[in-house]
Amino acid sequence: GAVVSQHPSWVICKSGTSVKIECRSLDFQATTMFWYRQFPKQSLMLMATSNEGSKATYEQGVEKDKFLINHASLTLSTLTVTSAHPEDSSFYICSASIGGLIEKLFFGSGTQLSVL
């Protein structure tokens, strides 16, 4: 099956710093990728839809200046958490679909962000 690689797996940073998370589709091209946030024992909350070559589409309530998304190529999307604060601590996970009749998503392994 399709593989989505996400790095880093975990990161600890100081409050006020920025953190970049990379999401790569390894064996297919993804014109669209999705970024989710997940709190412990909770569901996946869609943050934004990342579109190759254009601006990301953010869900209601998600600060686009806080969570910068860049989808510069068909295999790479990045999420940058700017000026991170402890409340940004969470599990961030990306996904992509390879198209076809089934809209199933392939997920990256996720990034656990801890802001001190």
Place this chain on the structure above:
Amino acid sequence: GQQVMQIPQYQHVQEGEDFTTYCNSSTTLSNIQWYKQRPGGHPVFLIQLVKSGEVKKQKRLTFQFGEAKKNSSLHITATQTTDVGTYFCAGPGTAGTSYGKLTFGQGTILTVHP
């Protein structure tokens, strides 16, 4: 907007017992998908149901899609410790949204006591 509700939130069973999780949508769905997320892992696609009243089986897992295409269920027969994890249902976005944009249910956390 579209809402996908899933119950129960938690389910603890003894190994060998059956398990069922239910999913209800506020709107009619063109299809519904199920994912499993192991503790510490990422969601993995299990199946997609498309047709009204559809029933699909994967070994001990049975998936159903309601006649009205607004509800679905996942039933596991004779649970094993390897079934531990969170099971999510997910429905596609409303017309005009990006392909692959899904709305996830809250998930059911299954624990199995050996």
